[in-house]
Amino acid sequence: MMALVPPFACAALGEPESSVAGDVQQLKGSIKSTVRSNYRVHEIQLPSGTVLREFAAVNGNVFAVAWSGPAIPDLRQALGRYFDVYVKAAHEKQGGHHRHLLIEQSEFVMHSSGHMRAFSGRAYLPQALPPGTSAGEIR
């Protein structure tokens, strides 16, 4: 069954920009790319209705991802090797904080919020932010 097939090994956050194509394929999305002053944004429209944005620096590395829409995207795919960091941190915050999750580590920052039918969030690697880029741009 399709649901039992593990996802592709390629990842987004912290991976080369070339992995974005893998994300588009794995997530069955369509893509639109735009160039900003010191990074590129690849916007993937997912079948669930959610938009996933991947932010790539001029060196080609994905330093941030952000999402907004009716469903939380496949974070195992989008966060790549940082997915396990997210799951571990989220599990330690037991007790039903269903609307907010904030993880701030030296290497990895993530915030996820929203409610049924409207989720949004972002994750980024603070040490990989291009010069002059603020976390507020990651949406």
Add this chain to the structure above:
Amino acid sequence: MRGVAHMVAAGLIGVSSLSFVSCGGGGGAGVVSAPPPPTNMVSVIVDAGPNNNSVNTLFTTVTVCVPGSTTDCQTIDHIQVDTGSHGLRLLAPVLTLSLPVTTASDGNSLVECTQFVDGYSWGPIALADIQIAGETASSVPIQVIGSPAFTTVPANCSATGTAEDTVADFGANGILGIGVFEQDCGSFCAPPNSANTFYYSCAAASVCAETAVPLDSQVLNPIALFPTDNDGSILELPSVTAPGATTLTGSLIFGIDTQSNNASGSETVLGLDLSGDLTTVFNALSLTQSFVDSGTNGIYFDDGNLTPCPPPTNPGDPSFLGFYCPASAQTLTATLTGNNNASVTEMFTVDNAQTLATGNPTFTVLPTLAGTYSTITNSNTSNTFDWGLPFYYGRRVITAIENQRTAVGTGPYVAF
């Protein structure tokens, strides 16, 4: 429990049109036979919850029955009252009834991966009659979270995070979603949208594929299915003096402008968008993904001028990361604007979360508790202002369901 093995087996091979889900053991469950008094009002309480660790979390008690039965019923307390979700979800370990599992369009069992921001809840959709106060909604699709009949979570579901399939992880015995929509997912999950990441058709416990679900087979807001008093609800909670209180008791009233106790009047109606959101203007920023939500345990927003709580000093210390910890209480102002251009300006007070909690260890009602989207000073990173349960203290908040016409407007709206 009657016939559990047979009913679960029937579900696994997908032969019958309905399979049954039941759940072992479980505390706090009583059987009722007499109907509750005829009323549209139920008591709600803020307390420490089933895990004795909740803060600013609103609970009520719900009775569920096997569809059509007046005797196969169970009354379950500490169901969280949540205007930010839709439909009733019960944690399997507290459910002693055998409820019929519904089927997907291909005849297999219908199972849902409910997404919350901090994790997912996996479990089958079952039918139940829901009794709250004197109101009854019949044969309502609900979710049974953490059912032992469906323990294998599809990779697409677990890809959203960590499981919240136990009372300890979930923070309640269940959740009563009474937001502004009739279904939990709506058109995003309806045919032909099978890749919706919420609903799955399971031919066996470990063989599940995403599926589209017609609107009326999705998990449904039970209020919309009441024969009367079905256009929305009103939450009435008393005011609380800072720093707070041990518990707080109020009322959930069903219907708007249907009875003498639910007339709308002087409230300002704020229309909501297709996501259930409104706009909040705060610190000169227009935050267009804002919402009013009884299911959030504080007021959440970004303010670079407000001191966030530091990480714990020692490993194992309680963490207040994500909350604000100003040196003294700060009073702030923000304006909520609906998509009908009506607006209300609110003053609210934010105090030090760590001081509030450690200085008042028995308090579960903390009206000045507030949280942040980022602890990085001066970074306004979010487009959201979340008016959580403290916003409800001391007022009467009306939640009108989509397409429902009341005396003062048409849902979806909130009014206060």
